Amino acid sequence: MRSRAGADLFSIGKPDETVDRIIRFLRTHSERIRARNLVVGMSGGLDSSVTAALCAKALGGKRTLGLCLPEVETRSPRSIHDAEEVARKFGIRFKTLDMTSLVQSASDLLHPSKKRDTVIPYGNLKARLRAMILYYYANTNRGLVVGTGDKSEIMLGYFTKYGDGACDIQPIADLYKSSVRDLAKHLGLPRRIFSKPSSPELWPGQIAEDELGLPYSKLDSILWRLERWMPPKEISHELGIPLRVVARVRGRLLQSEHKRRPPLAIKLGFRTAGQDLRIPYSL
Secondary structure: OOOOOOOOOOOOOOHHHHHHHHHHHHHHHHHHOOOOEEEEEOOOOHHHHHHHHHHHHHHOHHHEEEEEOOOOOOOOHHHHHHHHHHHHHOOOEEEEOOOHHHHHHHHHHHOOOOOHHHHHHHHHHHHHHHHHHHHHHHHHOOEEEEOOOOHHHHHHOOOOOOOOOOOOEOOOOOOOHHHHHHHHHHOOOOHHHHHOOOOOOOOOOOOHHHHHOOOHHHHHHHHHHHHOOOOHHHHHHHHOOOHHHHHHHHHHHHHOHHHHOOOOOOOOOOOOEOOOEOOOOOO
8 A cells, every 4th residue: 555545555565475364364274173174155246256266275175165155146157157266266165056946935934025125135135045054064074164244335334234244263254355456467367357346236226336326436435544544524625535425435334333243131140241352363
């Protein structure tokens, strides 16, 4: 990050070093808890493809299980093909499970309406069903569920709680989307994977940047400055982005804090698990 305002703000100056650090992170944590495999959902998109490639480099393709979980409403043959191609390139064990029947069973039980106020809850349901499948395979393969969230989406709360936010370890959580694209290029992923529009694929036609209201390049520039506690007015002036837009991004960051923390517990005893009773991983 050589310049606060430059286009190279999020470029990875030493990509080999970044990859090496992530590989050590994945290996160390796996060894510490004696996990034999890494389980990652592979959609054919940028984040999941980069994450899967890093998992394969860390533990090897045979110890990395990539699960592609299409369903009838959002199934994309091109995305499935892209996921398969990444799996082949890195020697990843790959499995496609069509979860249409599972989604349909949930729909038959809940009878969601077509009104807009149920679109997001129904989409979140799909994300949580995906997480359920990933954890089943992790549990039956002595594995860890590897999260595919990047820093941009985590800071904005652009993920489903206990859905795509459910995981045991997050290797790219401290890389903005712009940096993840750089890493994809460095890892030699197909160009179409890091150039296609990002989408959680929870309903037809869903595009992340449309929902977030800005291109990731601008969002990342705002978030980078908010991370450093720069005032919104200063950010607006420096980037030439309207103050109301910066304020909206800041508001989303603040309002989504609950998604990044353990469930809130009332303080009644001496120490509360997960709050002031936290045991180091090394024990």
